[in-house]
Amino acid sequence: MPRRIKLFICAGIICVLSITVFFIVRATLEPDKAELWELVYKRKGQNPDRYTVYIQEDGVYEPYLVIDGDYDGGVLLLRKYLTEEMSPYKITHPYGKGDYNGSRGGYYPLSDVDAFLNTDFIEKFPQWFQDMIRETNILVSTSETVRGGSKNPRETETIQRKIFLLSVKEVKDEQSRLAAVEGTVLRYFRYRTRLKERIATLKDGTAKPHWLRSAYLWNDIKAWLVGWNGQIGGGSVSSSYPLRPTFCLSLNTPIQPEEIDGRKAYVITAVP
Numbered sequence: 001m002p003r004r005i006k007l008f009i010c011a012g013i014i015c016v017l018s019i020t021v022f023f024i025v026r027a028t029l030e031p032d033k034a035e036l037w038e039l040v041y042k043r044k045g046q047n048p049d050r051y052t053v054y055i056q057e058d059g060v061y062e063p064y065l066v067i068d069g070d071y072d073g074g075v076l077l078l079r080k081y082l083t084e085e086m087s088p089y090k091i092t093h094p095y096g097k098g099d100y101n102g103s104r105g106g107y108y109p110l111s112d113v114d115a116f117l118n119t120d121f122i123e124k125f126p127q128w129f130q131d132m133i134r135e136t137n138i139l140v141s142t143s144e145t146v147r148g149g150s151k152n153p154r155e156t157e158t159i160q161r162k163i164f165l166l167s168v169k170e171v172k173d174e175q176s177r178l179a180a181v182e183g184t185v186l187r188y189f190r191y192r193t194r195l196k197e198r199i200a201t202l203k204d205g206t207a208k209p210h211w212l213r214s215a216y217l218w219n220d221i222k223a224w225l226v227g228w229n230g231q232i233g234g235g236s237v238s239s240s241y242p243l244r245p246t247f248c249l250s251l252n253t254p255i256q257p258e259e260i261d262g263r264k265a266y267v268i269t270a271v272p
Contacts (some may be wrong), residue, residue: 036253039266040069052080054260054267057124061260061267067188074134074248076186077143078092078166082200082210082242087116089211104221105237106215108140109159113211117163117245128270134248139182140167141215142143148220154180163247165213168224171198172232178217179224195230204263209235210244228255 008159041051054061058235068076090105090112108114122130139156167182171189175181189197201207207228216222216234225235226244255266 017220024025033255034256035251036066036249036255036268037069037251038072039066039255040075041065041067044191048080049263049265052265053077053255054258054265055129056126065188068186069251071186071248072134072136072138072176074136075251075253076246078188079245081203082208082244083121084242085116085120086200086240087113087211088240089113089235090221091219091238105146106141106217107143107146107220108165108213108215111213111223111237113165113243114161114213117165117243118161121243122163123243126270129139129268130162132249132253132268134250135160135162136164137212138164138167139180140213141180141182141217145180145217146169146215146220153217156180156182163245165211165243166246168212168214168232171212171226178234179214180217182214198226198230198232199228200226200242204240209241211235211241 029181034255036053039051039053048065051066052063053066054063056062063080064077065080067078090107090110090246105111122133125133137158137160140159142155142157145153145155166186168179169175169181170183170186173185173190198209208228209225210228212224214224218222218234221237222234222235224232225241226232249268253268254271255268257264258267259265260267
């Protein structure tokens, strides 16, 4: 056998062995994921399936995007689809009429969306999962800032919530003078071109506007929202839109593989 052919055969054998060793090592180093932090979003262009976990709502698995690994010390999950329920940000009386003492309809801690998320929506989860959700510190505009009476026009305060909405700063690089600085932009939304990541749809694929938690500081009866096309602006708090809930779990929350819709996915189930 000619020497050149022998060298070619040897090279082929070495190549096959190298590929085999690579996949053996990869399988050793990357077993089935076991904890939630292993699913955290890493980079632009990443396949969404690689940072998606499924959680039961009313007995049906719903997909959540695992978009941050250190949000107030927890892992931040963002619902993939908008809620079918629509809600006004706040049903309020305009310009101080009625019982709202200056309206302050954009004040998140007294908003209808906050109340809905932490009463009706959280009840969709089984009790064992509700207990797993962390109490998370989030920044919101103060009541005085919303009303326009604050000496610091962008004053914020910290509140704790289990379920909440993202702020305008968390989904947008640039800072608007009509919003307080409520946190920092998340990596998932970091670049100005990320309209696609901000667009959210119902399960049927219909894109809809959805509320953020930030007060729109043009007056006290507006709040920020994401439009159907991913653009961000202000809307009247009395308007009704779907919601995109977020919450935090512990980094070491157990996950396990399961087949959903004919493909492998990761789910969170009750710990025995």
